[in-house]
Amino acid sequence: DTEVTQTPKHLVMGMTNKKSLKCEQHMGHRAMYWYKQKAKKPPELMFVYSYEKLSINESVPSRFSPECPNSSLLNLHLHALQPEDSALYLCATSAWRGSFYEQYFGPGTRLTVT
Amino acid sequence: DQQVKQNSPSLSVQEGRISILNCDYTNSMFDYFLWYKKYPAEGPTFLISISSIKDKNEDGRFTVFLNKSAKHLSLHIVPSQPGDSAVYFCAAVRGGSQGNLIFGKGTKLSVKP
Numbered sequence: 467d468t469e470v471t472q473t474p475k476h477l478v479m480g481m482t483n484k485k486s487l488k489c490e491q492h493m494g495h496r497a498m499y500w501y502k503q504k505a506k507k508p509p510e511l512m513f514v515y516s517y518e519k520l521s522i523n524e525s526v527p528s529r530f531s532p533e534c535p536n537s538s539l540l541n542l543h544l545h546a547l548q549p550e551d552s553a554l555y556l557c558a559t560s561a562w563r564g565s566f567y568e569q570y571f572g573p574g575t576r577l578t579v580t
Numbered sequence: 581d582q583q584v585k586q587n588s589p590s591l592s593v594q595e596g597r598i599s600i601l602n603c604d605y606t607n608s609m610f611d612y613f614l615w616y617k618k619y620p621a622e623g624p625t626f627l628i629s630i631s632s633i634k635d636k637n638e639d640g641r642f643t644v645f646l647n648k649s650a651k652h653l654s655l656h657i658v659p660s661q662p663g664d665s666a667v668y669f670c671a672a673v674r675g676g677s678q679g680n681l682i683f684g685k686g687t688k689l690s691v692k693p
Contacts, residue, residue, distance in 0.1 A: 470623075472623075497678065497679050499679075499680070506686075507685070508669055508671075508683035508684065508685055508686060509624065509669075509681075509683060511680045511681070514678045514679070514680055516678055521678050522678050522680060554621065554623075556623050556624070560679045562675075562679075565631045565633065565634065566612075566629055566631065567611075567612035567614070567629055567631070567673060567675075567679070568614070568626060568629060569614060569626065569671075569673075569679065569681060570626050571616075571623035571624045571625070571626070572623050573622055573623045574621070574622065574623045576621060
């Protein structure tokens with residue numbers, strides 16, 4: 467099973483709203499990631515969690531707040547977003563397997579900020 | 581400075597023929613390289629990866645070749661199918677890092693029937 471699930475699939479929110487994106491994996495991977503992707507661009511890393519602890523924050527504005535409640539779940543809490551934050555938000559998990567490294571992405575949440 | 585480069589923004593191939601997607605990198609510290617396929621508004625789909633200690637890895641129709649001295653890798657798709665039409669991203673990661681991938685800008689592959 468190499469599945470990473472994300473909910474919701476689509477989200478429209480106003481600039482004063484608070485919402486959360488959710489990500490779940492059952493591969494036993496201990497590293498989880500949030501990426502942001504704009505159209506026709508590669509994914510940009512936002513946060514990395516390793517063993518449920520935040521290990522990398524790529525200078526992301528505080529209106530984005532990640533949370534890792536357990537090894538299977540990753541949340542991204544959103545508050546007071548701007549229209550330019552509209553993008554595809556991707557969750558990913560990874561594992562080092564001997565001579566292989568694999569990172570799997572979820573289907574993404576298409577976020578529109580109005 | 582772009583550490584992973586995909587210099588061809590697009591590639592068009594006839595169905596049944598070979599598709600060759602290229603990627604160059606500048607950082608000799610990268611230990612693993614990954615290829616992803618992406619459709620619009622969907623998450624990237626992991627295709628295949630290769631360790632820097634290997635020069636080839638094969639999985640079905642997909643083969644990745646690594647030329648470490650040239651800092652170049654390529655993804656071969658044989659035979660190409662119309663369903664392969666998508667944007668392909670090359671990505672690299674350092675061993676011992678947090679696993680944060682460095683992506684190229686992508687190559688849009690069109691496979692024509």
